[in-house]
Amino acid sequence: MSAASCLLSEDQFLCSICLDVFTDPVSTPCGHNFCKNCITQHWTVTDRCQCPMCEEKFDTRPQLRVNTLFSEMVAHSSEQQAAKPGEVPCDVCTGTKLKALKSCLVCLTSYCETHLQPHLTTSGLKRHQLTEPVENLEGRMCTKHHKPLELFCQTDQTCVCMLCSVLDHKTHELAELGKTEAEIQQMIQKRRLKIEELKESMKTSKAAADREKAEGVEVFTALKEAAERGLNELIEEIQEKQETVEKHAEGFITDLQQEISELMKRSSEVEQLSRSADHLHLLQSFSSLTAAPPTEDRTEVSVRPPSYGGTVVRAVVQLEETLRKKRKLLFEAELKRLQQSAVDVTLDPDTAHPKLILSDDGKQVNLGDVRKNLPDNPERFSKSVSVLGKHNVCAGRFYFEVQVKGKTDWDLGVIRESINRKGDITLTPQKGFWTICLRNGNEYEACAGPSVRLSLGSGPEKVGVFVDYKEGLVSFYDVDAAALIYSFTGCSFTEKLLPYFSPHLNQGGKNSAPLIISPVNQTA
Numbered sequence: 001m002s003a004a005s006c007l008l009s010e011d012q013f014l015c016s017i018c019l020d021v022f023t024d025p026v027s028t029p030c031g032h033n034f035c036k037n038c039i040t041q042h043w044t045v046t047d048r049c050q051c052p053m054c055e056e057k058f059d060t061r062p063q064l065r066v067n068t069l070f071s072e073m074v075a076h077s078s079e080q081q082a083a084k085p086g087e088v089p090c091d092v093c094t095g096t097k098l099k100a101l102k103s104c105l106v107c108l109t110s111y112c113e114t115h116l117q118p119h120l121t122t123s124g125l126k127r128h129q130l131t132e133p134v135e136n137l138e139g140r141m142c143t144k145h146h147k148p149l150e151l152f153c154q155t156d157q158t159c160v161c162m163l164c165s166v167l168d169h170k171t172h173e174l175a176e177l178g179k180t181e182a183e184i185q186q187m188i189q190k191r192r193l194k195i196e197e198l199k200e201s202m203k204t205s206k207a208a209a210d211r212e213k214a215e216g217v218e219v220f221t222a223l224k225e226a227a228e229r230g231l232n233e234l235i236e237e238i239q240e241k242q243e244t245v246e247k248h249a250e251g252f253i254t255d256l257q258q259e260i261s262e263l264m265k266r267s268s269e270v271e272q273l274s275r276s277a278d279h280l281h282l283l284q285s286f287s288s289l290t291a292a293p294p295t296e297d298r299t300e301v302s303v304r305p306p307s308y309g310g311t312v313v314r315a316v317v318q319l320e321e322t323l324r325k326k327r328k329l330l331f332e333a334e335l336k337r338l339q340q341s342a343v344d345v346t347l348d349p350d351t352a353h354p355k356l357i358l359s360d361d362g363k364q365v366n367l368g369d370v371r372k373n374l375p376d377n378p379e380r381f382s383k384s385v386s387v388l389g390k391h392n393v394c395a396g397r398f399y400f401e402v403q404v405k406g407k408t409d410w411d412l413g414v415i416r417e418s419i420n421r422k423g424d425i426t427l428t429p430q431k432g433f434w435t436i437c438l439r440n441g442n443e444y445e446a447c448a449g450p451s452v453r454l455s456l457g458s459g460p461e462k463v464g465v466f467v468d469y470k471e472g473l474v475s476f477y478d479v480d481a482a483a484l485i486y487s488f489t490g491c492s493f494t495e496k497l498l499p500y501f502s503p504h505l506n507q508g509g510k511n512s513a514p515l516i517i518s519p520v521n522q523t524a
Contacts, residue, residue, distance in 0.1 A: 016053055017042060026064040030056045033067050040064075088133035090115055100133035105148050108137040151176055215333070219326050226322040234315040332482040338466045338475075341397040342520035345389040345499050351379045351421070352387040356503070359514075362390075366503050366514035381421045389499030389517075392417065397468045400499060401479055401520050405461040406513035408441040409504035412463055414474060417496040434474040434488045435500060436463075441510075446476075446486040454486055462518060469493050 017038035024036040032053040050057040082096050083089035089097035090112035100110035106128040119125040147161035155172035346362035357368040413435030427433040428449030435447045444454040460478035467474050472491035506512045
């Protein structure tokens, strides 16, 4: 767009009929411009065909031509946005104030894109200092030197210009306003990001809490149902045994009562015969009584209470088995979640005891027979046959797995970076060690200071190590059994943590198998 066209006022973009911005601007033969629809309707409702502006008459309705220049200018003007609340408006615009593109520190005026054009094209105006649009330009100028207030005098607690800083305030402590504002904006942005981070953490925490509650309700509901089912089955079994005994006893009672009736009948008959004076009749009747089959003697019959031995025990064992299965499912799900925090751990040769042999890929370590001649740097263990992993952590979570199959002795865990690695070491949290160990093939301990004996059903072949730095948690898992071995809780971590490995002594070849850092299966 030419410079001349940019000098047109906003009123010249308005149709004189509808008093709004041109729509499809057209020109009459006399040179005036109108909306195409406005001038067409105007001539339709009037008897005379004349220009509404200059009143020039036309014998016939003239052919209207599209004003290409005005169309482009109107389209360009409509693309510019009106100033919104909080934005700096153009000081030149009349009517609708467009958003200012720049402010001139010489003119002390803010300009939209259209009204800014002279400052970009006119040689005299090109020398003016333009800045990002700001309000209250007069209040931002030094009244003494007519320069922008760009500095803040901390001594006098007032805004000053560059000339003030070298004349009246040259010995004072000054701060650049733009820089200070930028720093403040950066601080604001950081805090906004932190708020969003905290909100996201709250969402994540709530989701985790909801998931844990749902799993807890599911598990305990299942256990409650299993316990109720076991109790019902136990009561039913006892009841069935009791009913069998009662039925058996009632049968005996019925038989005995019937025999009592028969015996009482016979007793009455014998008593009547004993009173008879006819001895012949007495002998004949007595003979018929003795000929009757003898009554079975049931006086030795007894009913013993049923044996309930083991009934309750079996029910409890069955409940424990149900609990064991549910617990295993829980640990499997928990282990899957922990494995999502897996990191790639490799052994650090600069920390390895001189007799240790590390594989080329840094994933295996075992004890050799020869002490290598290595630099005795501060990081290296000098007496304990130990080595550290390269991965360190001072925040968040991490997890790794170590194969211990075929070994009779080993130490595993994490250590504080600053531990003393020379001479004898003591595996306790107080000394910066959070470890578990195996001794003599079947003696597992948590090195908690004092040590805690661990009762494991079977020895793990692969151990998972999990650390939550923020929560102060170090946990060990039997990976194949998906079972928790031991957890250090409530730990206070104040520096970097490093993975710790010790394959221990070979024990005459019984413990020569290496410790192997295994890849973690992260499939859900």
